[in-house]
Amino acid sequence: MLSRQVILSFCFILVAIIGLLQQALPLWYSAILLLLLLYRWPLQQSSPKVNKLKRINIVAALILLLLLISLKQSGIFHFMLQILLLSAVSRLVLIRQRHDSHQLLWVLYFLLACCFIFYQSIVISLFILALLLFTLYNHYQLYASKQHRVQLLQLGKALLLTLPIWLALFLLFPRLQPLWRIPTAESAITGLADTLDPGSIEKLVQSDTLAFRAIFNGPLPSRQQLYWRAKVYEDFDGRSWTVNQRFERNQARGPVTGNSETDPLIRYQIIAEVSNQRSLFSLGEPLQFANTVRPAAAYLVEARRPVSQRLSYQLTSVLTAIPEDNATEQRLNLRTASANPKTAALARQLAASADSATALIEQISTLFRQQPYYYSLNPPRLGNNSIDAFLFDTRTGFCSHYASATAVLLREAGIPARVVGGYQGGVWHEEQQYLEVRQREAHAWIEYFADGRWQYFDPTAVIAPERVIAGLDAVLSADEQNQLQANWRRFSAFNYLGQQLLHLDYYWSVWVLGFDDSQQYNLWQQLKAASKILAMLGALLLIVIILWYWQRYQRQPAKYAVPVQLMQRHLAGVISYKPAGQHLSQFITVLKGHNPAQASLLDELDGLYQRALFADNQQALAQLTLLLKRNSKTLAKLNWPD
Template sequence: MLVLLNRQAIVSFSIILLAIIVLLHQALPLWYSAILVLLLGYRWPLQRSGSKVNKLKRVNIIAALILLLLLISLKQSGVFHFMLQILLLSAVSRMVLIRQRHDSHQLLWVLYFLLACCFIFYQSILLSLLILALLLFTLHQHYQLYASKQLRLQWLQLGKALLLTFPIWISLFLLFPRLQPLWRIPTADSAITGLADSLDPGSIENLVQSDTLAFRAIFSGPLPARQQLYWRAKVYENFDGRSWTVNKRFETRQTVTPPINENSLVQRVDYQIITEVSNQRSVFALGVPLQLTNTVRPVAAYLAEARRPVSQRLSYQVSSDLSAIPEDHATEPQLNTRTTNANPKTRALAIELANKTQSTAELIGQIGELFRQQPYFYSLNPPRLGENSIDAFLFNTRSGFCSHYASATAVLLREAGVPARVVGGYQGGVWHDEQQYLEVRQREAHAWVEYFDSGAWQRFDPTAVIAPERVLAGLDAVLSAEEQDQLQANWRRFSAVNYINQQLLHLDYYWSVWVLGFDDSQQYNLWQQLKAISKLLAILSGIVVLMIGIWWYLKYQRQPEKFPAPVRLVRRYLGKLIQHKPAGQHFSQFINQLKIHNPYHAPLLDKIDSLYQRALFANDPAALLQLRKHLKANTKKLNRLNWPQ
């Protein structure tokens, strides 16, 4: 018999599909999401229209046109996103036509798969709980559709089943081998967040206006001084007169081996990074990364790079040397002395400063004095610069952000013949003492300079000269009230909302450390610990078994020679009862007392007494053998004998 879907089931399926469209918006073009929503709304007028054949033709034509558009945009979306788009289209098309209960079977399984795919795009605890709630809601609808109407959901039994399966689930999570993903999520050409491969005036200013979380850092030892918290992410070595770009040598992704010396051990710091999704390979590290987990590797200029684009929250361990950055190739200094024909005033200033100094250190000091003594200003909203941007900044506007000062300093050094490059990353962060982690947001994005001197790349941050509070206390310490309002979202102006948001971030941090951060290396460490514990338990068990064996041997096998064999047998099998026998009492008298308290076992006790007397006093070997067999055969009965307390 055909069963029609009720209105409640149709509304429930529509809500689930709308939620999936919202959750998978990263994989869906905006136009495609709008069409899917309109197609869901098209179900209601279509339901009242003509025959089923006409409905099917209309939906098939619409789906075919949508599929054609998806194929045209396949190159931009990627194969994995295209697969999700096709599945979602099939689910919505089925939803438009569905009328009977048996038609919902395929729709349900597609919904399960789509909800599972949502976990690929989201790792935060709140969104994970939302997806789990949608999954449970779908399961409930599945039950409502196919369970017998007379059978009510047994919540108590369901709770017991969940309690029974929970330890199994935990064991699988902790101990089951981590499998490599069967596919890689395609990424966009540019980053979702973070620094791009080009840096020009305005790049960092735009980035710091985002309050999005970039990464968290957990230190094994004490937190380094804030002046040491320069998180390197990008190195810009090509300059065209206005913009800095990453050199093509970074595209080869050649792994470099960092040198380890005595200074490395002195200035070594160990920490864990939990980075957010960026769709980039570039990740963050302090100084020179000496040791990295297998998901991350050191590359040119001793930067850290993920082995695949960070499309999910990534956790990795780092050991860094906070001293100067060594050169990774002999041509590196020469590469970073190239200049352009632009900015002639800056070139003249660089030559003038170089003629006044005898060393690179003195030249750095002169540049610092220039920024300190002249009326230069640190501003989040600097004036726009023309074609010769460095000249315009140094001699006209004199107002800029960190990228302006870093770019101008690097050009001055290059024009003076000193190898220099601009480094992009993050500086500082907010330390949460109770939770013991450092929170670094996009607003901590920063640019500084590395110059080559004494065989290594030394760090120089001109921002620390112009606005030292930026390094010592954070960005808010150097911005005006108007600029701070520009960075702060309207909803963040309420302290209660800020407090709740921060507590949710702390909860998400623990979720990242304990659940998402439990990777192959931690699982391997857990197995090693379990292996060591199992060895210890095996040794302890062996010792216990050995001690029990020795005790049993001493108690039952090595009886003193003063006791004859019949006495040893009786003491062995009546050990718990024989302790009630007074010293000097005859054995037969003791047996008579036992018979009084255990009348049902009187024949057994009489037999034992008779054999005992013959074996002990008549020295009868046959009686001794019969006594041993009789006691052994009736061990269980003897253990049940009672003695009044």
């Protein structure tokens, strides 16, 4: 009968796995699994085993039917995990004997391994590893002898011996493509969506979730240059901006036009967090790409598949105006909607006194500076003619309000314009040498076509220049800053601990998760170049090890006498059950009681053993050696009850 402690341990492990695999489980399914685990205790005291099995089979069949109905939404991989969880929970509800736990343990091992697919942060990875070790400990407690405890010293030595093998496999074993792809949701988990309307950026910046990290191979650009492009919105319906379908078709972009001789190159690495989107982040005009990403329309960068795991990629960019993508791009970004008539009239008025796009931009900037416009995280709600309501009534908005109004004014004046969504700035960590960009740095600005290129303009920098120079907190009121800051972050100790964990997770991402096939190839090339030196060092190390072992085993006297060593070697299958301090002859007497068929053989061995050990009889020692060799197979089959 399994103890209550073991059952509770299995329940804890399963509840933790259900929590970790929430991405693959519908909410109703998780609730049913938890109810089944709670049902374990009243069921144990109720009807016979046959009736219990029938009940659980009926419940499992109904749950399986519901899972099959929702198979199209969840996907095959998630469905497989759901079935495994259902089998594990059902098994735990019925389990009573030790031998019934075999299947449950192996299913738990597989589920814990699958958890590593969904999570890559070091904190959660350590938690999954702790669950794995806890499962191993319960496995050991179930099947090891009660007289044996976990030998921590021996376990530590074994880990130290296998550590070089782990490192060698990690560094040198070929990086294989995954056997399956994780299904992704239709909508983004985090980040900018394909639709931008008044209020969307404000909601996003209230999240303190990490968006990506950036590492620069050179000096850090100024904060005013850190405009991370992620989305380009070109379709406008009078209220909302939407990504045009040409981006969804992954239309090839125009040729690279940046001049690396006159424009300074910026080389950097991005470590993007999970977003379930293809859209990635880049500065200016990207010129060179890593294999994991590809160019998209409007000189954006995208992943080859939705980012369902942390993704590292390298780029080289020039901070210049964006070139024209194709011949239809200007016409596409001149379209206006039959809405916001006041804005259209204002645009015609401004255009009448402006002889160029640059002059019109200056007039719009003057309008924002001289009129009572305000920057706020909580602007008033707008109606259908949202641009008219913002420009002439509320005059209070966030970056998306100002970017949208500016783009509409330019289009109504005959200047091609579009809204760009991405991130601005970030927090630079000098000691660790990386830039941290969170969702709260989400930002919107515009690009207008002039002088043969898409020039960027940020109307927020006109209304609230501190937003670009010093960050979002510099332009928010105290109440708005408290709105963005979680309660626990107001304690400096928690802030410090969280930041240290973030730095640790950064090193984990760079050194472990970021070790891809290209870095492994470079490592192989370095090893090949230094092969002669490594061979000499390896041979020298081997000679040192051989000499050390020879000195240790040749000069050190034997710990036990020869008869004792012989008996321990041939009784290795049962000698571990001998209590400390018990004489070997006494142990043989106990062993005869458990193996009556070999009692005469054990008596003969005991007699020869005592004569060889205590009388120093060499003839008895020779007979003992011969007898042990002849009966080695029989001695290996000796039994000891659990």
